[in-house]
Amino acid sequence: MTDQAHIRNFCIIAHIDHGKSTLADRLLEYTGTISSREMTEQVLDQMELERERGITIKAQAVRMLYTARNGEQYELNLIDTPGHVDFTYEVSRSLAACEGALLVIDATQGIEAQTLANLYLALEADLTIIPVINKIDLPSADPERVRQEVEDVIGLPASECLLASAKEGIGVSEILEAIVERIPPPHGNLGRPLRALVFDSHYDSYKGVIAYVRIVDGSVRVGDRIAMMATGSVTEVIEAGYFQPRMVSTQILSAGEVGYLATGFKNVKDCRVGDTATVPEVLGQIEPLPGYKPAKPMVFAGFYPVDSDDYPLLREALERLQLNDASLSFEPETSAALGFGFRCGFLGLLHMEIIQERLEREYGLRILATAPNVEYYVTKRNGEVVKVDNPSAFPPPGEIEKIEEPWVELSIFSPARYIGPIMELVTARRGVFKEMKYIEADRVLLTYSMPLAELIVDFHDQLKSRTQGYASLDYSFAGYREADLVKLDILVNGQPVDALSIIVHRSEAYRRGRALVEKLHKLIPRQLFEVPIQAAIGSRVIARETIKALRKDVLAKCYGGDVTRKKKLLEKQKEGKKRMKMVGSVEIPQEAFMAVLSLKEDGE
Numbered sequence: 109m110t111d112q113a114h115i116r117n118f119c120i121i122a123h124i125d126h127g128k129s130t131l132a133d134r135l136l137e138y139t140g141t142i143s144s145r146e147m148t149e150q151v152l153d154q155m156e157l158e159r160e161r162g163i164t165i166k167a168q169a170v171r172m173l174y175t176a177r178n179g180e181q182y183e184l185n186l187i188d189t190p191g192h193v194d195f196t197y198e199v200s201r202s203l204a205a206c207e208g209a210l211l212v213i214d215a216t217q218g219i220e221a222q223t224l225a226n227l228y229l230a231l232e233a234d235l236t237i238i239p240v241i242n243k244i245d246l247p248s249a250d251p252e253r254v255r256q257e258v259e260d261v262i263g264l265p266a267s268e269c270l271l272a273s274a275k276e277g278i279g280v281s282e283i284l285e286a287i288v289e290r291i292p293p294p295h296g297n298l299g300r301p302l303r304a305l306v307f308d309s310h311y312d313s314y315k316g317v318i319a320y321v322r323i324v325d326g327s328v329r330v331g332d333r334i335a336m337m338a339t340g341s342v343t344e345v346i347e348a349g350y351f352q353p354r355m356v357s358t359q360i361l362s363a364g365e366v367g368y369l370a371t372g373f374k375n376v377k378d379c380r381v382g383d384t385a386t387v388p389e390v391l392g393q394i395e396p397l398p399g400y401k402p403a404k405p406m407v408f409a410g411f412y413p414v415d416s417d418d419y420p421l422l423r424e425a426l427e428r429l430q431l432n433d434a435s436l437s438f439e440p441e442t443s444a445a446l447g448f449g450f451r452c453g454f455l456g457l458l459h460m461e462i463i464q465e466r467l468e469r470e471y472g473l474r475i476l477a478t479a480p481n482v483e484y485y486v487t488k489r490n491g492e493v494v495k496v497d498n499p500s501a502f503p504p505p506g507e508i509e510k511i512e513e514p515w516v517e518l519s520i521f522s523p524a525r526y527i528g529p530i531m532e533l534v535t536a537r538r539g540v541f542k543e544m545k546y547i548e549a550d551r552v553l554l555t556y557s558m559p560l561a562e563l564i565v566d567f568h569d570q571l572k573s574r575t576q577g578y579a580s581l582d583y584s585f586a587g588y589r590e591a592d593l594v595k596l597d598i599l600v601n602g603q604p605v606d607a608l609s610i611i612v613h614r615s616e617a618y619r620r621g622r623a624l625v626e627k628l629h630k631l632i633p634r635q636l637f638e639v640p641i642q643a644a645i646g647s648r649v650i651a652r653e654t655i656k657a658l659r660k661d662v663l664a665k666c667y668g669g670d671v672t673r674k675k676k677l678l679e680k681q682k683e684g685k686k687r688m689k690m691v692g693s694v695e696i697p698q699e700a701f702m703a704v705l706s707l708k709e710d711g712e
C-alpha cells in the first residue's frame with residue numbers, strides 16, 4: 109500500500125498511429141518494469157487481433173515504480189485507453205480513473221480529429237494535460253509548428269510541450285519527471301466506505317470476471333464482499349492485485365491505487381464498465397461515482413451461419429464473446445431468405461468487423477453478414493412506438509405515423525484544399541454544416557450533423573479517398589430526429605429477399621434502388637434460368653434488371669483436355685460456393701448482402 113502522495117495515475121491519449129503504444133513501451137522499459145529482452149513488440153496490445161490491426165481495443169493498467177530526481181520513489185499507474193471512436197465510452201471511463209494524461213501528437217502530422225476528441229474527454233474528466241510532441245527524429249518533423257498548434261488550438265502554453273522520440277527513446281526521462289511534477293496525486297478518503305470505479309473488465313475462465321479498478325475511497329481486501337452499485341450484483345473478492353505488466357497479487361488495494369479484482373462473476377454483465385464497487389452494507393446509502401452508462405449498441409446486422417448446421421455453434425460462440433463484451437448484443441432472428449441466425453448489435457462498424465473476424469478465426473465459423481443498419485424509432489398511427497433494428501421488420505407504410513433515426517455530430521480535420529470535396533460528400537449524405545474553423549493557414553476543422561445511417565455506409569473510405577488520406581474524422585451520438593424514410597425491398601426471381609431490404613431516405617430511394625439492382629445484377633451468378641432482380645417500395649417496382657440464363661457448362665471451354673485446369677475451375681467454383689446461400693432456387697453470394705455498403709462509390 110502506497111501513500112497517495114506517491115501515486116500518479118495517468119493515461120496516454122493520441123490520434124491513431126501517433127505513437128501511443130511505442131511510448132508506453134519506452135516508459136515500461138525505462139522504469140525497469142520490463143526489460144528490453146522481455147519486451148515484445150507492444151506489451152499493452154495483447155490480443156492478436158489488436159496487434160494485427162494496429163489498434164487497441166481493451167483498456168489495461170500497468171504499474172511502474174519510478175525513482176524521481178528528488179530521490180523519492182513513485183508508483184505510476186499507466187492506464188491504456190482504446191484508440192477508436194467506437195469505444196468513446198470506454199475511453200471516458202479509463203480517463204475518469206486518472207488525474208493526468210500525456211497527449212501525444214505526431215510531430216509530422218500535428219493535431220488530428222481524435223487528438224481533439226480525446227482531449228475534450230480528458231478535459232471533461234478534469235485531467236492535467238502534458239502535451240508530448242513525438243517522432244521528432246523524423247526528417248519531416250516540425251515540432252515548432254506543432255507547439256504553436258498546441259497553443260492556438262488547445263490553449264496550452266507552447267512552453268509546456270515536451271519533445272520526444274518514442275522510437276529512439278529521446279525525452280523519456282523528462283516525460284517521467286513531468287508526470288511526477290505536474291500531475292496531482294489522488295485525494296481519496298481512506299476512512300470512508302469503499303468506492304472503486306470499474307474502468308474495464310474481462311472474463312477469465314479460471315478466475316471469473318476480472319475487474320480493472322481505480323480505488324477512489326476506502327480500501328478492499330481479498331475475501332471482502334463487494335457489491336456493484338448499478339447492477340446490484342454481490343460477490344466476494346477472490347484475488348486482488350496489479351499488473352507489472354504480469355499479474356501480481358496483493359492482499360489489499362487502497363484509495364488512490366489502480367489494480368484488478370478477481371470477482372468470481374460469471375459474466376461481464378454483472379460488472380460493467382463505469383459501475384462502482386462498494387461494500388454491500390452501504391448499498392443505497394452512498395453515491396455511486398458519476399458517469400455510468402449502460403453500453404448501447406448503435407449498429408445492427410444479421411449474422412447467419414453459411415452452413416445452417418453451425419447455428420448452435422454460432423450461438424455458443426456469441427455467448428462466449430459476450431461474456432467478455434457487455435456491448436455486444438444478440439437475439440435469434442429468422443430470415444425467409446437466410447434461415448436461422450442472430451440479429452447482433454454493435455457499438456460501431458469496427459466493433460462489428462472485430463466480432464465477425466473473431467467468430468471466423470477463433471470458432472472456425474463461416475458467417476454471412478447482412479448490411480449493417482441503425483435502430484429506428486417508429487411511431488405507429490395507433491400511438492405505439494416500436495424500436496426497429498431490422499429493416500425487414502419495418503411496419504407497413506400505412507401504419508406509420510412518423511420515423512425517427514439517430515444523428516451524430518461529426519468533426520473532420522483536413523487540409524483546407526479539400527473543403528470542397530468534403531462539403532460535397534457530407535451534403536450528399538444529408539449532412540448539415542455547422543461550423544468551420546481554421547487551425548492553421550492550411551488546415552480546417554469542419555463540424556456537421558449527419559444521420560448515423562449515412563456514416564456507416566462507407567463514409568470513412570469515401571472521405572479518405574477524396575482527401576488522399578489526409579482527413580481524419582470523429583463522431584459522437586447526438587440524439588434522434590424525424591426523417592422521411594422508406595423501406596426498399598429487393599425481389600430476386602419474384603421473391604422478396606428480406607435480408608436485402610434497406611431503409612433509405614425517400615428522396616434517395618429511386619437512385620439507390622437502381623444502383624442496388626445494377627450491382628446485384630453483377631454479383632449474382634448466372635443460373636440455369638432467367639432471373640429478374642427488382643427493387644420495390646411497397647408494391648411499386650422502381651427498378652429492374654434481368655440476369656440472363658446460363659447456357660454453357662463451365663467446363664465446356666476446357667475442351668475436355670486439360671485436367672488440372674478443369675480441377676482448378678471446379679475448385680474455384682467450390683470456393684465461390686462457400687459463401688453462397690440458396691434463396692428459393694437462386695444462389696446469392698455474401699457480396700450481394702454487403703452490396704449496399706459500397707453503393708455510393710458509383711452514385712456520387
Ligand SMILES: Nc1nc2c(ncn2[C@@H]2O[C@H](COP(=O)(O)OP(=O)(O)OP(=O)(O)O)[C@@H](O)[C@H]2O)c(=O)[nH]1
Pocket residue numbers: 122123124125126127128129130131162163164191242243244245246272273274275276
Ligand atoms: N520515427 C518514429 N516512429 C515512431 C515513433 N513513435 C512511434 N513510431 C512509429 O509510429 C507507428 C505507430 O506507433 P504506435 O505506437 O503503434 O501508435 P499508436 O498511437 O499506439 O497507434 P494505435 O495503437 O493504433 O492507437 C509505428 O510504426 C511506430 O514504430 C517515433 O518517435 N519516431
